[in-house]
Amino acid sequence: MCYCNCTKGIEMSSFKAFKFLKSILLAIYTITFISFPHISTANELQTTNISHILFGMAGSLKTWSNRSHYSELWWKPNVTRGFVWMDDTPLGMWPETFPPYKVSADTSRFKYTSWYGSRSAVRITRIVKESFELGLENVRWFVMGDDDTVFFTDNLVTVLAKYDHNQMYYIGGNSESVEQDVIYSYSTAFGGGGFAISYPLAAELVRILDGCIDRYAILYGGDQKIQACISEIGVPITREFGFHQVDIRGNIYGFLAAHPVAPLVSLHHVDYLKSIFPNLTRIDSFRKLFMAYEMDPSRILQQSFCYDFQRKWSVSVSWGYTVQLYPSLLTVKQLETAFLTFQTWGSLSNGPFTFNTRPMSSDSDMSPVVYFLDRVERLGEGNTTTTYRRYTPSLAVQFVNVSAFNFSPDLWRKVSKCFTQFLLVSCHS
Numbered sequence: 001m002c003y004c005n006c007t008k009g010i011e012m013s014s015f016k017a018f019k020f021l022k023s024i025l026l027a028i029y030t031i032t033f034i035s036f037p038h039i040s041t042a043n044e045l046q047t048t049n050i051s052h053i054l055f056g057m058a059g060s061l062k063t064w065s066n067r068s069h070y071s072e073l074w075w076k077p078n079v080t081r082g083f084v085w086m087d088d089t090p091l092g093m094w095p096e097t098f099p100p101y102k103v104s105a106d107t108s109r110f111k112y113t114s115w116y117g118s119r120s121a122v123r124i125t126r127i128v129k130e131s132f133e134l135g136l137e138n139v140r141w142f143v144m145g146d147d148d149t150v151f152f153t154d155n156l157v158t159v160l161a162k163y164d165h166n167q168m169y170y171i172g173g174n175s176e177s178v179e180q181d182v183i184y185s186y187s188t189a190f191g192g193g194g195f196a197i198s199y200p201l202a203a204e205l206v207r208i209l210d211g212c213i214d215r216y217a218i219l220y221g222g223d224q225k226i227q228a229c230i231s232e233i234g235v236p237i238t239r240e241f242g243f244h245q246v247d248i249r250g251n252i253y254g255f256l257a258a259h260p261v262a263p264l265v266s267l268h269h270v271d272y273l274k275s276i277f278p279n280l281t282r283i284d285s286f287r288k289l290f291m292a293y294e295m296d297p298s299r300i301l302q303q304s305f306c307y308d309f310q311r312k313w314s315v316s317v318s319w320g321y322t323v324q325l326y327p328s329l330l331t332v333k334q335l336e337t338a339f340l341t342f343q344t345w346g347s348l349s350n351g352p353f354t355f356n357t358r359p360m361s362s363d364s365d366m367s368p369v370v371y372f373l374d375r376v377e378r379l380g381e382g383n384t385t386t387t388y389r390r391y392t393p394s395l396a397v398q399f400v401n402v403s404a405f406n407f408s409p410d411l412w413r414k415v416s417k418c419f420t421q422f423l424l425v426s427c428h429s
């Protein structure tokens with residue numbers, strides 16, 4: 001059995017043997033601090049909650065029967081508000097557990113000239129307008145997504161609550177594959193990862209949208225057309241690192257094991273990936289991730305590191321998903337770099353991506369023993385134990401238990417405290 005304290009950052013006491021780490025950690029701290037946007041003062045009285053968001057998902061009769069399972073992971077009837085926008089009226093029953101649907105208006109009068117795209121992009125572009133024109137009350141944010149986007153709504157609320165919804169904001173993320181950003185623009189909040197438009201920006205966008213759609217007839221995707229129209233209004237993208245387009249093929253493991261320090265907001269393209277847990281189907285593997293997410297939404301996939309200096313072990317925890325145990329002392333910088341277990345979206349190559357990667361190594365010091373989430377338990381108020389089971393053979397340690405305080409969403413606003421959260425890790429044969 002072994003114990004060690006885990007920290008992502010400022011908690012220095014256990015790092016005495018690793019003096020040089022300090023500067024790295026402080027650097028991470030500084031960068032993160034600067035990148036946090038100013039916190040709104042206007043809505044302090046009423047913090048943004050889930051009821052202030054109106055979702056608009058791009059659906060179609062052809063894809064829905066397959067993808068409705070994914071919406072059931074995150075859609076909470078009578079809690080989440082919004083619609084899946086269909087290309088035609090669905091036949092048969094529409095279960096209460098599904099997001100309600102609306103049928104999009106006809107768009108045949110609009111121009112669409114992308115030779116490799118599909119006209120449905122025009123319909124999808126107009127979802128924000130059709131959603132706005134429903135005139136629903138108390139909407140602060142319009143959040144767009146695809147029918148294969150999985151949202152982590154608690155974290156979406158945490159992220160949006162940082163911004164003043166009375167100002168014009170366009171919030172989302174880029175593609176992970178640089179080749180995609182080059183084609184579809186770094187200024188675009190990619191639609192599959194989902195993006196949020198504040199009410200005042202939506203009001204302005206809706207005013208110009210129909211004319212704008214014809215001006216940008218050549219653009220392939222709805223998300224690109226939206227970006228082009230928003231750029232005419234003069235509003236830039238605000239990037240948030242928890243929106244994931246997942247323009248990644250193959251095994252997303254390396255990415256999820258080294259998630260950026262940001263609340264996990266969305267995952268897309270869930271049907272294109274290898275199942276994220278071994279031995280489970282795709283949908284069951286997401287259900288498993290949601291089990292942990294629901295116990296401690298802010299902490300899901302947050303990476304922490306710890307060291308056992310006697311045994312010379314390094315441990316990386318991606319909370320609620322995986323643990324990696326290395327029989328050597330690696331730096332935080334090494335551990336926070338994603339293993340390249342996947343390929344780019346279009347050309348299926350090894351990069352480049354918009355984040356750094358490291359190759360899977362055959363050097364045994366550099367290749368970890370991998371554990372996957374087995375169980376999640378709540379130990380009293382605000383404290384969980386997650387148990388991870390060994391996947392790769394070798395090494396006597398078969399289970400790793402991680403004990404953690406619940407990660408309060410407020411910590412995302414108080415960066416200096418954010419990193420002093422510590423976990424207790426124990427390893428068992």
Ligand SMILES: *[C@@H]1O[C@H](CO)[C@@H](O)[C@H](O)[C@H]1NC(C)=O
Pocket residue numbers: 046047048049050051052138
């Ligand atoms: C969200 O905030 C509104 C105030 O704008 C409040 O009326 C409502 O009860 C809150 N809903 C939830 C789910 O907290």
Ligand SMILES: *[C@@H]1O[C@H](CO)[C@@H](O)[C@H](O)[C@H]1NC(C)=O
Pocket residue numbers: 066271
């Ligand atoms: C949904 O589509 C994916 C990818 O095309 C396929 O692998 C999967 O089996 C489908 N699921 C169902 C329930 O049809």
Ligand SMILES: *[C@@H]1O[C@H](CO)[C@@H](O)[C@H](O)[C@H]1NC(C)=O
Pocket residue numbers: 077078096097
């Ligand atoms: C949602 O609310 C309606 C009206 O209050 C109620 O009839 C319905 O059963 C609720 N649905 C669910 C799934 O809770």
Ligand SMILES: *[C@@H]1O[C@H](CO)[C@@H](O)[C@H](O)[C@H]1NC(C)=O
Pocket residue numbers: 278279372389390391
């Ligand atoms: C996966 O299944 C195999 C064979 O059924 C089993 O030996 C292995 O322990 C399972 N792995 C995990 C991580 O559950």
Ligand SMILES: *[C@@H]1O[C@H](CO)[C@@H](O)[C@H](O)[C@H]1NC(C)=O
Pocket residue numbers: 375376377385386387401426428
């Ligand atoms: C590890 O955690 C599980 C709960 O998930 C618990 O049953 C088990 O006793 C723990 N092991 C140790 C040695 O603490």
Ligand SMILES: *[C@@H]1O[C@H](CO)[C@@H](O)[C@H](O)[C@H]1NC(C)=O
Pocket residue numbers: 379383384403404405422423424
């Ligand atoms: C959580 O509670 C358990 C049992 O009371 C305790 O052993 C553990 O130290 C606590 N974890 C943290 C991170 O405080």
